[in-house]
Amino acid sequence: MTLVDTPVITAGGPSLTQERRLVTAIPGPRSQELLARKAEAVASGVGHTLPISVVAAGGGVIVDADGNSLIDLGSGIAVTGVGNSAPRVVEAVTAQLHSFTHTCFTVSPYEGYVAVAEKLNELTPGAHVKRSALFNSGAEAVENAVKIARHFTKKQAVVAFDHAYHGRTNLTMGLTAKNIPYKSGFGPFASEVYRAPLSYPFRDGGLSGAEAAGRAISVIEKQVGAENLAAIIIEPIQGEGGFIVPAAGFLPAIVEWCRANDVVFIADEVQTGFARTGAWFASEHEGIVPDLVVTAKGIAGGLPLSAVTGRAEIMDSAMAGGLGGTYGGNPLACAAALATIETYEEDGLIDRAREIGAVLIGRLNALRTADPRVGDVRGRGAMVAMELVDPASGAPDAALTSAVAAYAHANGVVVLTCGTYGNVIRFLPPLTISDELLIDGLSVVAEGLKHA
Incomplete structure (x- = not known):
């Protein structure tokens, strides 16, 4: 991840610099302006996961109006498998x-x-x-x-x-x-x-x-x-x-x-x-x-x-x-x-999904071995999740899940939660993401688990 002093907004699609970059806290002032407008104009039942205003996306990143570049591990809920603005x-x-x-x-x-x-x-x-x-x-x-x-x-x-x-x-x-x-x-x-x-x-x-x-x-x-x-x-x-x-x-x-x-x-x-x-x-x-x-x-x-x-x-x-x-x-x-x-x-993206899955399963299973709060790691290809639990009882731990996701969001990584009990973090990266970005994003999630 890099830290810079001024927003740098480039064109969308694969031309975007593929890095996690924090210019401001999340949300930054320009994103806050849009969220204020949203509160006045959009029905409150239409929620949002991250408090940002997106201006560009591509490869494996999303850029907001303040110049923050976030690693995308959600793909708009599995939509942009070929990446945003694919040529x-x-x-x-x-x-x-x-x-x-x-x-x-x-x-x-x-x-x-x-x-x-x-x-x-x-x-x-x-x-x-x-x-x-x-x-x-x-x-x-x-x-x-x-x-x-x-x-x-x-x-x-x-x-x-x-x-x-x-x-x-x-x-x-x-x-x-x-x-x-x-x-x-x-x-x-x-x-x-x-x-x-x-x-x-x-x-x-x-x-x-x-x-x-x-x-x-x-x-x-x-x-x-x-x-x-x-x-x-x-x-x-x-x-x-x-x-x-x-x-x-x-x-x-x-x-x-x-x-x-x-x-x-x-x-x-x-x-x-x-x-x-x-x-x-x-x-x-x-x-x-x-x-x-x-x-x-x-x-x-x-x-x-x-x-x-x-x-x-x-x-x-x-x-x-x-x-x-x-x-x-x-x-x-x-x-x-x-x-x-x-x-x-x-572009061989079926094979790429398998490669991404190997990275996800490997890294998340290492977390599970080290931390009993990771109860299960499961999925196939670039559709993988970890279920977080109370290690003593095995009961779902939605509060821990929310805390880990919030840490990731604040540190420039888009992750999504799911599960009937609200205790699952799911990983759905675009199939165009690099291994470097994917590993950086997973490292932030691991830090969030450690800090929670």
């Missing part, structure tokens, strides 16, 4: 901007939407014939996946899992497990949504994946009934729920049960998709082939886009006009998505 994305969006910005695909189609659908059909797991539909946000795509599954099966019930996060719309709040801040006071929620126990190895008491699946299936059969169940939806690695990686065998057993009982298996790959876990999709790690795959976040380099991709017979079951939306598959976002996918492919 191919900027070029593609600029070219599309000069052609047209909108027609509404359901009024007058254009090639970009079709090309994105073709690419998703190619990349998502399984060799079966697929179709895709494009939307704007992860929650919107989840809602459409459920809608499609219900229409196809002519059944109504949907099962989600403990610790799940699927969005903030009415239906997806019902699917989401965590009450505060996502659900409290916002009900009533959509009906026919049920919950089953997840495989959570750190807190499962030694259950194998097969045993945990058996437990979940027993709950589903007794409390819902396969004859009533349209779909099971699950994140192959849970995101907001705490980066929980189910025990090996759990996901395949759930998929097998779905196949045997005419239940649609929906993989919510919003946070895990697009190279994040060291594969195109996290489902690949367990060799499962979902019926429907929901994607968003890392799909378009920061532009709003999401999708549902799945078996042609399921996707095609909806009547003409039954799927769509004014902005779904916006031409700018489609151009960005094609350039983003090309960047993952051409």
Whole structure:
């Protein structure tokens, strides 16, 4: 890290100097000015994690209005996997901007939407014939996946899992497990949504994946009934729920049960998709082939886009006009998505995610060995977390987690917390980050743990 006396603001994207640099305390005076304006103009329910005003970002850093350069270990919650202002994305969006910005695909189609659908059909797991539909946000795509599954099966019930996060719309709040801040006071929620126990190895008491699946299936059969169940939806690695990686065998057993009982298996790959876990999709790690795959976040380099991709017979079951939306598959976002996918492919970012994962797992496991408050380290690729606990009881320690995150923020590192109990620090660096920046950021987190 360097300390300088005056703000130095450069252009965004990879041209930014890749270093942690503190010019002022966080927040600096210019950021404080924006936060004061935010308090007057923006609904208080729209919170923020860091009290800064961003003016540029790229590579592995975010620069604020006071010239502070922070190491980005969050990627806008796993969105900017190819980095902020990635050159191919900027070029593609600029070219599309000069052609047209909108027609509404359901009024007058254009090639970009079709090309994105073709690419998703190619990349998502399984060799079966697929179709895709494009939307704007992860929650919107989840809602459409459920809608499609219900229409196809002519059944109504949907099962989600403990610790799940699927969005903030009415239906997806019902699917989401965590009450505060996502659900409290916002009900009533959509009906026919049920919950089953997840495989959570750190807190499962030694259950194998097969045993945990058996437990979940027993709950589903007794409390819902396969004859009533349209779909099971699950994140192959849970995101907001705490980066929980189910025990090996759990996901395949759930998929097998779905196949045997005419239940649609929906993989919510919003946070895990697009190279994040060291594969195109996290489902690949367990060799499962979902019926429907929901994607968003890392799909378009920061532009709003999401999708549902799945078996042609399921996707095609909806009547003409039954799927769509004014902005779904916006031409700018489609151009960005094609350039983003090309960047993952051409720049070797799937391999880079694995390399980042090796650094994260190695450094965090060293912390766990040295400090019993680090109860668990888990994840895949560039999607890794540590769970902080009371070493005597193993109880979640949300206060310690908050203190470590606050220390990191004050010292120029963007980290995010998560978990049903608020005791997990998650690491989602852009896949363009250097090892030097990544190690510097992790060192600050380690200092925060020591000082807490």
